[in-house]
Amino acid sequence: MATVASEAYSLDAARGALRDVFGFDDFRGIQANVVGRVLAGRSTLAVMPTGAGKSLTYQLPATMIEGTTVVVSPLIALMHDQLRSARANGIAAATLTSADADWRETLDAFRAGALDLLYVAPERASQPAFRELLSSARIALFAIDEAHCVSEWGHDFRPDYRLLRPLMDAFPRVPRLALTATADAHTRDDILVQLGIPAEGLMVAGFDRPNIRYRIAHRDSIVHQLVGLMRSEPGPGIVYAPTRAKVEKLAGQLAAASGRPVLPYHAGLEPGERAANQAGFVASEDMVIVATIAFGMGIDKPDVRFVAHAGIPKSIEAFYQETGRAGRDGDPAQTLMLWGAGDFAQARQRLSEVPEDRRGSERARLDALAGLVETAGCRRAVLLRHFGEDPPEACGNCDNCLEAPGVTDATEIARKLLSAAYRTGQSFGLGHLQKVLTGVGDDRIVQRGHDRLSVFGIVDAEEARLIQPVARALQARGSLVATEHGGLQLGGDAKAILTGERSVEIVVPPQSSRRRGGESNPVGDPLFEALREVRRDLARSAGLPPYVIFHDATLREMAALKPQTLRELAEIGGVGARKLEAYGQAFVDAIRAHER
Incomplete structure (x- = not known):
């Protein structure tokens, strides 16, 4: 030829x-x-x-x-x-x-x-x-x-x-x-x-992939969030998980919760099974594969309708490459990154393992990824600017453009949180710091004298709901760094924030629909009490504390929304696939009985 x-x-x-x-x-x-x-x-x-x-x-x-x-x-x-x-x-x-x-x-x-x-x-x-x-x-x-x-x-x-x-x-x-x-x-x-x-x-060439919709959210109920994505996109999809163990676990959970064919893929699988799973995905029109990040580089499948990350990728470049495996046929496709502050904490800890001459570039890469995650502006614009382009301020096809989030100046609460971390010795986790800031004087706090610190009880109820999102933002940008024992210590630009040289803006966390039942337990509500009784019975039979079955917040939402089927119950916050299977029918039956 x-x-x-x-x-x-x-x-x-x-x-x-x-x-x-x-x-x-x-x-x-x-x-x-x-x-x-x-x-x-x-x-x-x-x-x-x-x-x-x-x-x-x-x-x-x-x-x-x-x-x-x-x-x-x-x-x-x-x-x-x-x-x-x-x-x-x-x-x-x-x-x-x-x-x-x-x-x-x-x-x-x-x-x-x-x-x-x-x-x-x-x-x-x-x-x-x-x-x-x-x-x-x-x-x-x-x-x-x-x-x-x-x-x-x-x-x-x-x-x-x-x-x-x-x-x-x-x-x-x-x-x-x-x-x-x-x-x-x-x-x-x-x-x-x-x-x-x-x-x-x-x-x-231009880096823009206009057919891809970018969405980034804090990881809350991961199975619930991913099943929602799968229901919105019935075509083939890829879910990236950070470890082999999480690949296996998530594949099983998603298969049980969604009713879709879901298979795992990672290097630890027996070669024949790994090859069969890959071949099945390539040939399928609706299969979801849960995989480690290597999967996809060798896959020429143009009809992948969504790519999800169950944790943060290594960098913006990795995110762009991995999400780019969706919608190669030019038809609309979705991406979803679910992240937690712990992801950034672990990534920053791993920087110490990188050769010193590469550590600066890896830190810059991680900071750029944090900027993408925390931005209240157009996700696509952040991506394209990273690659040297000059995009419009809004793309109309990312989560922030489609539903603009509110932004608040959280500098003051950030300074309080950083001060609490410093004054308690930079060795305690967020739960302990929250108690100190909100004035919860339990035995551990009293024994350590933390109830006598100037930061004890300085956060009011309105500010309290911002502690967790502010902590996530500070960890993402490296201002708070997790220690190997789970404590939080100051890092990055923490000093500049404390001295007022740097400000901290965060996306305002939405008032969760999960709170429609009210913040406090609706004592006296017959349905809520009936659900608590069901929980007690299940806990007694399983030899578990009741909160292991479901938290009160989950029961509150059940009492407020009254789901009538297992599918509706699966939409409740805190109802994962395993618990839905193990306990769901008992709660649905109790709700139906109450409605008669």
């Missing part, structure tokens, strides 16, 4: 090949410019959003230029997915990985000049034996996929990517094409240097 390389390639010829090979009438976005540079033999770094057709920019030239295009890719799953796609389009392609039993046939085909594309991992490409192999055939192009991995400023640094330039330098007449969807200005500059691409070779 390949023809002799020439400087005289025209985009008309490329469009003809595009129609013949891929069936498209024309290029999209900057594809034409990138392909034009490749066909002219000029090295290029193309920064294009997920779904913009990056792989076409090297697959199409590979069918036109004599020789083999060598593609360096970070994951075997990604290579095999690209292989299937290329072969489906009639492109002569092969992979050379540890998972390939046909490696001898691949080597023979490569040496014979019978391959348009050869996919390899950076670990193999950096070996002297591979350089010798390349010397035995004609090379048309080096294509470096996920090129941000070459940069220590990138969000997914891979040291073996640093060894690619010596390989490519051994073939000085072969052009280079580096591709990534997630690289800010600093990372782009570093990629150019590390891969030996001239600055004039940088091509950046």
